[in-house]
Amino acid sequence: MKTPITVLSLFLALSANAQTASLQKSPALEESKPDRVGMSTERLDRIDAMLSEAVSDGDIPGAVALIARNGKIVFWNAYGMADNQSGRSMKRDDIFRIASQTKAITSTAVMMLWEEGHFRLNDPVSKFIPEFANPQVLNRFQYGDTSYTTVDASREITIRDLLTHTSGIGYGVIDGDERFRMMYEKAGITDLFTTENISIEQSVKRLARLPLHHNPGAKFTYSEGLDVLGYLIEVVSGQPFDEFLREHIFDPLGMHDTWFYLPDNKAKRLVSVQQQGADKEWSRYPTTFYDPDYPIRGAKRFFSGGAGLSSTAKDYATFLQMYVNGGELGGVRLLSRTTVQTIMSNQVGDLLGEQADRHYG
Numbered sequence: 184m185k186t187p188i189t190v191l192s193l194f195l196a197l198s199a200n201a202q203t204a205s206l207q208k209s210p211a212l213e214e215s216k217p218d219r220v221g222m223s224t225e226r227l228d229r230i231d232a233m234l235s236e237a238v239s240d241g242d243i244p245g246a247v248a249l250i251a252r253n254g255k256i257v258f259w260n261a262y263g264m265a266d267n268q269s270g271r272s273m274k275r276d277d278i279f280r281i282a283s284q285t286k287a288i289t290s291t292a293v294m295m296l297w298e299e300g301h302f303r304l305n306d307p308v309s310k311f312i313p314e315f316a317n318p319q320v321l322n323r324f325q326y327g328d329t330s331y332t333t334v335d336a337s338r339e340i341t342i343r344d345l346l347t348h349t350s351g352i353g354y355g356v357i358d359g360d361e362r363f364r365m366m367y368e369k370a371g372i373t374d375l376f377t378t379e380n381i382s383i384e385q386s387v388k389r390l391a392r393l394p395l396h397h398n399p400g401a402k403f404t405y406s407e408g409l410d411v412l413g414y415l416i417e418v419v420s421g422q423p424f425d426e427f428l429r430e431h432i433f434d435p436l437g438m439h440d441t442w443f444y445l446p447d448n449k450a451k452r453l454v455s456v457q458q459q460g461a462d463k464e465w466s467r468y469p470t471t472f473y474d475p476d477y478p479i480r481g482a483k484r485f486f487s488g489g490a491g492l493s494s495t496a497k498d499y500a501t502f503l504q505m506y507v508n509g510g511e512l513g514g515v516r517l518l519s520r521t522t523v524q525t526i527m528s529n530q531v532g533d534l535l536g537e538q539a540d541r542h543y544g
Contacts, residue, residue: 202295202435205516209508211437212501215255222250222257231260238263244457244465245273249496254504259496266455267465278440278452280376280478281499282490286409288441288502289488290346292428293412294522297342301419304346307339308411311418314391315340315411320351321394324362329369331362337398342415344399345408347530351395352406356472366393374407375490376473378481383424386485387414403534413488424486435515436501441494444483453479453493 217224230248237243245263249256261273297304302311309316318340319333336351344350353363355374370393373379373386387410396404413424420427425443433441445453456468456475468475478493485491505511506527510518518526 202431202515202517205511205514207511208514209512210254211513212251212254212256212504214259215257217257220252220255220257222252227258230258234262241459241463247273247275247277247496249500251500251504267457268467276440276452276495276497277454278445278449278493278495279454281492281494284499285488285490285492288428288432288492289409289413291517292416292432293346294518294526295431296416296419298519298522302342304343305341307341308345308415309339311415312387312391314388318399319394320398321396329365331394333394336395340399345412348403348406348408349400349531349534350406350408351397351399351404352390352408353396354406360396363396373485375487376477377485378474378476380482380484382484383410383414383486387411403531407489409489410487413486424488432517436505436512438498438501441492441498442478443486443491444478445493450479
């Protein structure tokens with residue numbers, strides 16, 4: 184009887200941390216001359232000229248561009264202004280709100296927990312968040328008072344549906360269907376970039392009560408499913424979502440400039456959200472459906488798995504390099520090669536239809 188107990192104890196000890204040591208040890212990203220990795224300096228100069236021209240022509244206020252090949256950074260430049268009103272020039276390590284690029288990081292965290300055996304991808308999400316049981320699909324809608332009727336969905340929403348944007352959940356203020364924008368606003372669904380005192384749990388549970396665009400698995404509809412998965416990670420891991428990412432992804436990869444809410448010592452590096460006026464001058468964007476003071480002020484409780492992170496070009500390139508390496512960087516393995524190959528393969532068949540040539544963050 185001792186052997187099975189010993190094996191089980193060893194399994195639990197190994198699975199306590201999502202990341203593991205790897206026999207492969209790819210080096211961290213570092214700068215190199217382009218020709219050493221087969222890149223053309225002349226062609227990179229064209230990119231440099233294009234971005235400089237985009238700033239001088241007033242197409243964009245500023246940018247940071249980074250190109251890496253074979254684990255070497257061959258191009259990493261800053262252009263224009265991080266904040267025109269204060270006259271602050273863009274720097275290579277400035278921090279941007281990466282919006283929907285958060286989704287790839289959230290999905291990685293989900294797959295790390297999947298590798299540990301916490302759930303199956305075809306498990307209904309209601310197994311972990313009961314509010315999603317017995318989903319409903321929108322049937323009729325009254326524009327006058329936003330009342331509606333529903334019909335039972337053909338099946339439950341699965342974790343796979345949430346990962347692949349096939350759950351039928353909508354996307355609030357950016358939803359392509361006006362009816363869903365109206366319903367989400369009335370229900371108080373928080374989409375992104377908020378300084379309000381609300382948690383991802385509160386918003387997701389409100390979301391669970393709303394009807395779907397269509398039956399789960401029937402179509403591709405870009406959605407807030409990754410916010411649901413952010414809360415799922417909290418439920419399954421027993422950790423706040425931000426702490427899970429810090430412990431299992433950001434610290435192991437050395438992504439020290441990637442946060443939901445920036446520490447005070449990093450706040451001055453945040454790039455302003457800007458808009459261009461009729462006079463072609465750039466000014467800070469006003470508060471609209473999101474708060475431009477995010478992620479430096481406010482309650483700092485809303486950890487959006489779909490759009491909440493801020494990061495630098497170098498940090499995000501580090502995350503992507505882990506994928507290029509097949510799930511490993513610096514001797515730390517986050518995902519197996521097989522899992523990475525699965526992630527990179529088509530999971531939705533022909534459901535994208537006419538949108539097949541479009542790319543979503």
